[in-house]
Structures are given as structure tokens and as C-alpha cells.
Amino acid sequence: MTTDSDTARNLASLEVYDPRDGSLVGSLEEANPDEVRVAVAVAKAAQPGWAGTDAAARGELLEAAAAAMQERAGELAEMNARETGRPEHEALEGVMAGAGTLRQYAQLGPVHRGRSLRGGQLAVDYTVNEPRGVAVVLTPWNDPVAVAAGLLGAALATGNTVLHKPSERCPHLGALLGRILSDVLPPQVMTTLTGGPAVGATLASHPDVDVIAHVGSSLTGAGIAREAALTGAHVIRENGGNDPLIVDDGVDPAWAAEQAAIGAFTNSGQVCTSVERIYVHRAVAGPFGEALAAEARRRNVGGLMAPLVDRRLRDSVHGQVAEALSLGAAVAEGGAVPEGPGAHYPATVLLDCADHMAVMQEETFGPVAPVQVVDSFADGLRHAAAGRYGLAATVLTADMEHAHRAVAALQVGTVKVNAVFGGAPGGSAQPRRDSGAGFGYGPELLDEFSAVKVVHMGLPGGAR
Known part of the structure; x- marks a missing residue:
């Protein structure tokens, strides 16, 4: 964070x-x-x-x-x-x-x-x-x-x-x-x-x-x-965290986009367990990307996005977006610093992202949803399990074998299946690696x- x-x-x-x-x-x-x-x-x-x-x-x-x-x-x-x-x-x-x-x-x-x-x-x-x-x-x-x-x-x-x-x-x-x-x-x-x-x-x-x-x-x-x-x-x-979201083949892309938008844009992306990077199966990547851009656009046009905490954070968020664009990513929605006072930044969807971009490697802590296409669930799981953070991860899948494999492979404090937020009261997790240590709640x-x-x-x- x-x-x-x-x-x-x-x-x-x-x-x-x-x-x-x-x-x-x-x-x-x-x-x-x-x-x-x-x-x-x-x-x-x-x-x-x-x-x-x-x-x-x-x-x-x-x-x-x-x-x-x-x-x-x-x-x-x-x-x-x-x-x-x-x-x-x-x-x-x-x-x-x-x-x-x-x-x-x-x-x-x-x-x-x-x-x-x-x-x-x-x-x-x-x-x-x-x-x-x-x-x-x-x-x-x-x-x-x-x-x-x-x-x-x-x-x-x-x-x-x-x-x-x-x-x-x-x-x-x-x-x-x-x-x-x-x-x-x-x-x-x-x-x-x-x-x-x-x-x-x-x-x-x-x-x-x-x-x-x-x-x-x-x-x-x-x-x-x-x-x-x-x-x-x-x-x-x-x-800090760089929480991944895996979108499997076989899920409704519109529903998956709703989940991704909630995870990436709630509190303008300023949540410890925000969705920070998305790996979507090629079979549903097209409609998922369109639906996610529509979710971001609805928030931007409707004035539903609160500002970031200050301009320094906004500069950091936009710096990651600009770097991703310079390395080949494409903006599907948002991605520009608005004029006027305050520290506002739009809900932003980036497509065609890749591992070497900072937006996929580091915590952004802003309303940015970077999307990388993968060829299989195993490929998405491999990407999601990589990195120096270990706070949380989400998997959207209708395949229970895939869900079990994700729980076993993701070395994070919390694994969420088919819901980006939520859970029973009393659950307490231990973050891993650069995300911390000990029970925090x-x-x-x-x-x-x-x-x-x-x-x-x-x-x-x-x-x-």
C-alpha cells in the first residue's frame, strides 16, 4: 500500500x-x-x-x-x-x-x-x-x-x-x-x-x-x-501488493468485467487488495476487454470516480500508464490527466500489456486495469504467481480443478475464487514476501x- x-x-x-x-x-x-x-x-x-x-x-x-x-x-x-x-x-x-x-x-x-x-x-x-x-x-x-x-x-x-x-x-x-x-x-x-x-x-x-x-x-x-x-x-x-486477477475460459466476460472493475476502481484503486494486473484467456479476451472499457467509461462519464489522495500519487499512477503506452500498450478508456484543480484521474483500461511493463510488476495504487492476454489457464496462473508481492489474488473460473490448482500455486495471503471482495467474518491472512508478515486483523x-x-x-x- x-x-x-x-x-x-x-x-x-x-x-x-x-x-x-x-x-x-x-x-x-x-x-x-x-x-x-x-x-x-x-x-x-x-x-x-x-x-x-x-x-x-x-x-x-x-x-x-x-x-x-x-x-x-x-x-x-x-x-x-x-x-x-x-x-x-x-x-x-x-x-x-x-x-x-x-x-x-x-x-x-x-x-x-x-x-x-x-x-x-x-x-x-x-x-x-x-x-x-x-x-x-x-x-x-x-x-x-x-x-x-x-x-x-x-x-x-x-x-x-x-x-x-x-x-x-x-x-x-x-x-x-x-x-x-x-x-x-x-x-x-x-x-x-x-x-x-x-x-x-x-x-x-x-x-x-x-x-x-x-x-x-x-x-x-x-x-x-x-x-x-x-x-x-x-x-x-x-x-504493498500487486494483486493479480485471472479470467478463465468459460466465464461470462461481462460478469468478469464487472468483477474486474469493482476490484480495480473501488476507492479509485486505493485499496490494499485492489486488482492491479489482469490475465485473461484469449478465448474471452475480446468481449472482456470491451466490457471492461464500458465499465470504466460508465464510471468516468457518470462522475463516479473520486480523486486520488494527492497529485504526487496521481503523477506516479500516470507515470506507469505513460510508460506502458510507450512500450506498446493501448488505451481502451481513460489514461489522461484531466484539467482543473484537485487530484482527479479517470478509470483507465490498458490492453496489450506485457510482463516488462511497470504497471504489471509494481503496485500502481490507482484506478488502472492493465490487461494481458494468455493462451491457457496454466499460462495465466504462471504469470499471476510470479513477482515479489504476496498479498492477495483472485481467480474467475467455472472449472473447479482450475480453482484448486490456483489455491495451491498462488503464494499469497488470500485467494478469492469468483469474487474480488468479500468473505466470511473472522478470516485473517498472513501476507507473504514484500507484502508483509503476521496477522494484521x-x-x-x-x-x-x-x-x-x-x-x-x-x-x-x-x-x-
Whole structure:
């Protein structure tokens, strides 16, 4: 997921502009290194008391935090729209999802249990889950409230104190969320620090930080992992992806195009698990390409595409499109930077793409659907399985053998068959390779924020 900032900065301040029209949202001061060090020390001092709070009481406080988020959901959604360009109704859905996630962890925390172990008949052996200590949570801008709520909820439910640095692309939203939650929680249990990469780097390298959860770019995630190797902090990372979509022979090309458009254009392509590259069987390539272009055109003509988060990201997205065109790809729809203010970019369909193009190799993080024709399902699977990322993949097929082969061959955290989004609640995946490590959501996230202690209790010497 791309998170590098292009917000204009004046010395130690962040200025953020509305990507819809370029107007100034506001500016905030960045935390300086001394403020970061003090925040870590305060969190460390407060952690034993929070860990000693009954799990049920921590859950009740998270329930209250969720209620506070819901009460001010409109404010959060409005600020999200202003800073990131996310349509306000979608931003509101993200806030409500975040509140729901907090409630889930409020309920899961008190029942997060250890295990009894089989030992000697006159001994007791068991495991205890304990908080790791001080948690640093670094969150992105593309679904900022929902993602933050999940990581914050799991960290707090398990007894960690938290230092939260929201993305520098939405610092006002992060600060507002921090105030809402901190007003409910005990003092110093959660602190929000505003700033850019330097603040994140200071947090990630601090020796008193025990666990770091990061959702963002692979480059930043790799740097965090290197720092943590020196400090010993546990790292949870959900990072970039270049998620493939395979369209098999025998599927309805119009339906497949609808799925591809949902995967590539939702939130203007700014989703961790967006469809980033498409491999379509030659037998259905013609009608699929026409239908996909029509889906993109409908969104463009109907004004359904929200802007990208800022112009720097737009420049990056268009740079990949321009490079693909220079290497032989063809535009079926979109592909041009519109005139006017803001950071708008159209839903774009590129045909005749090939492996050597950056748009097929790297994360684009914009509303671009590059299509490469393959001669067989096996050929498409081979292409889809290649690359340095391992976040997710989708297969559209009516052949169950092909579906099973794809599940076995695709070394990614999530394989989706015949649906680009969706799935049962509670599913939690581990990304692979450059896409990260560890469970970033679901019940297993409680384990990531905990350390396991084994206890053996025997009889004292001479006891009968």
C-alpha cells in the first residue's frame, strides 16, 4: 500500500490540501524527537497499570470508545473526505466499520485465553497470554479510521499501551480520532503523535518499543523490520501488493468485467487488495476487454470516480500508464490527466500489456486495469504467481480443478475464487514476501500483540 507523503511541509509542520479542489484543509505541527521520546517514556510507565486492569474492564472501555466514535461519526467522515477525497458516505461506512471492530475486540479481549498443558499428575502446566508492552501503530490514509480501529482495538484489548501515528496525509483526521478515543480511555494509555516519516522512524527505532504494527508501503515496512531486528520489537506488517486477477475460459466476460472493475476502481484503486494486473484467456479476451472499457467509461462519464489522495500519487499512477503506452500498450478508456484543480484521474483500461511493463510488476495504487492476454489457464496462473508481492489474488473460473490448482500455486495471503471482495467474518491472512508478515486483523491479531508465557507448578520438596 502506498503511503509516502506529498503534503506540502513548512519546517516542522504539515499542510494538507483537499484533493477534490486543492483548497487548504489546514496545518499541524509535527512531533519533534524530544516529544516522541517523552511519549514513549510515558506509555512505558503507564503500561503496567493498564495491563493490570481486568480484561473485562478494558473491554468495557473499548465499548465506550466505539460508542464515542459513532456519536462523532459525521465529523470523522467529513474530515476524511476533506483530507483524502474519499466520498463522505464511503468515509462514514469506514467509521462505522471501525466502531464495529472496536466492539469485536472489546468482546474478544476478555476471552483471549491460554492453554492447559498435559504434564505430571501432581503438577499444573499452562500458558498465559501477556501484553508485549508499548505498541507503536502506524496507519495509512486510504481507509484510515477502519484500519486504525482494528490495530488500536487489538493492542489495547490485550493490555498494551499505544502510540499511534496516523498518516501524514490525514493528520487532522488522526488527531480527531485520537482525541475521541483518549477522552474515554485512562490517561497515557493511548497517545497520538502527528508527523511524517521522521516521526515514524524515531518510534520504530526506539529501544523501549515492544511491538510495531504498520500498514503502508513495502519500502517503509522493510525499513521498520530492519530497525526492529536491532531493538527486538515484534513487527506486524501489511504492506504493498500487486494483486493479480485471472479470467478463465468459460466465464461470462461481462460478469468478469464487472468483477474486474469493482476490484480495480473501488476507492479509485486505493485499496490494499485492489486488482492491479489482469490475465485473461484469449478465448474471452475480446468481449472482456470491451466490457471492461464500458465499465470504466460508465464510471468516468457518470462522475463516479473520486480523486486520488494527492497529485504526487496521481503523477506516479500516470507515470506507469505513460510508460506502458510507450512500450506498446493501448488505451481502451481513460489514461489522461484531466484539467482543473484537485487530484482527479479517470478509470483507465490498458490492453496489450506485457510482463516488462511497470504497471504489471509494481503496485500502481490507482484506478488502472492493465490487461494481458494468455493462451491457457496454466499460462495465466504462471504469470499471476510470479513477482515479489504476496498479498492477495483472485481467480474467475467455472472449472473447479482450475480453482484448486490456483489455491495451491498462488503464494499469497488470500485467494478469492469468483469474487474480488468479500468473505466470511473472522478470516485473517498472513501476507507473504514484500507484502508483509503476521496477522494484521481478525482474532489472531490478539496473538500478535501478546507474548506467551509457559507456567509449570510442581509440589514443594517433601510435600505429600
